[in-house]
Amino acid sequence: MPAASFLRGLPALFSVVSSALLLVGCSQMGTYQDSSAPDAAKLRFVASTDNATIDYFDAEHCDGQTTGVLNNLFIANSQRRVGMSVAAPEKARGYLEIKLPPEQDVHLRIHTQTGYATCGSGFTLKPERGAEYEVSFSLVGRQCSIMLQRLQRVDGEDVRTPLLIKPGSLPACYGRNPIFPQPPVALADTPERTALIERLVSRSLIVVMTAKTINDNPVAFPPEKLDSLISERKAKIGFAMPDDYWALYRQNLVTFDQAVGSHTARALQRANDEYRQRLRSVDDKQLQAWAGTDAASDKRSTAALIEREQAMIPFFFQAKKEVLAETVDQHLARMAQMDAQYDVCSRFPKCWRH
Structure with a gap:
């Protein structure tokens, strides 16, 4: 390539390189x-x-x-x-x-x-x-x-x-773009609509899935386990605490155990409440068809209903995670409040904290 031609091409080359560098900088830092x-x-x-x-x-x-x-x-x-x-x-x-x-x-x-x-x-x-x-x-x-x-x-x-x-x-x-769609508007409640919705909720896939496990709430902390946990804690603390402290410690463990045992039932309640809310935006005719009161419809073959019920499955499992996380958070808060009440943290670095 002749030197003159090469030199004439430098400005364009520099422009391309500069643009590329600007794009790289933008990609590295973003607009936020x-x-x-x-x-x-x-x-x-x-x-x-x-x-x-x-x-x-x-x-x-x-x-x-x-x-x-x-x-x-x-x-x-x-x-x-x-x-x-x-x-x-x-x-x-x-x-x-x-x-x-x-x-x-x-x-x-x-x-x-x-x-x-x-x-x-x-x-x-x-x-x-x-x-x-x-x-x-x-x-x-x-x-x-x-x-x-x-x-x-x-x-x-x-x-x-x-x-x-x-x-x-x-x-x-809401409503600004596809990422944040406008939620459907709930229709006015009537006794007939409420009955139809309850019928659909009571036989939903989530209710059927959990029917056999909802009452299966094993006790994780039987009395001997509670005694063991308290003994271990006493050994770690290394100094005497009043009996009232250990009574409250035991009660907090029992409360936590009961909350964990009921987490599936509470998650199911959240899922059912959410499903009711979603069904409130469906018109009467569609509710009647899904509930099987419309003679021209098959109550379990409606693809739209099955799709709605399937969409509740991930919501239910997410609700279980949320309930468990809240249960743990509440337990930590109770234990931290207990240790603060009895001034444990000033003497024991690994006290309960929230």
Whole structure:
């Protein structure tokens, strides 16, 4: 190539390179600007998959904002960092960190693309002031896996506490785009509609599935087990506590045991309540057809009804997870309150904390 021609082509070449660098920078940092609140929460996104992203949504950004891409062959991994007190996992393939506005509902959507396959999910979080979180994303076979943890430094050690992922949406964004569809409007209740809905709920797939296990609530803490747990705790504490403390300790264990034993029934109640709410938006004619009161219909062959009932199955299992997580959280709160009441933490570093 003649020197003159080469020189004439340099401006165009520089333009292409500059554009590419700008695109790389945009992909690394995304469009999301960290919260400037002095008590902003911090979140780390750790991904083991290729081309992983976590996008941010709130009431003012219903169309979403990007934070960058991780583990892309052509783009250097993000260097977004916000000075979190707990270090990233040693084997983390790629991660980024952002600041979130505290005490505000935000929706985070995670996505990955490997070859021709895509996988992802979204969840809602209301970050606490000054809190730190970590979201880990992995792909096992054809299934995406998301884990949310609260990060803390306790007595000089890193503590990761798993949190329940809530797949809720953002009411402020309903109807703005396909990500946040407008919920159906419930029709007015009437005695006839209520009876039809109850008939459908009582014979739903969830009720049938749990009929044989709903009363199967084994006791995990028989008296001898309670005695053993209390003896172990006494040995760990190493100093005398009043009898009232140990009586309350025993009662808290019993309350926890009973709550765990009833978690399936409580999850079923939530699923049934949700199913009732969803059926309230269905017109009378369709309810009659599904309930079998319409002579021209087969009560169990309606594809739309089967689809609705199948959609309740993941809701039910999610409800079970939520009930168990709430049960554990309530147990920790009771135990922490007990140890605070008896001033245990000032003498025993591994006291119950919430």
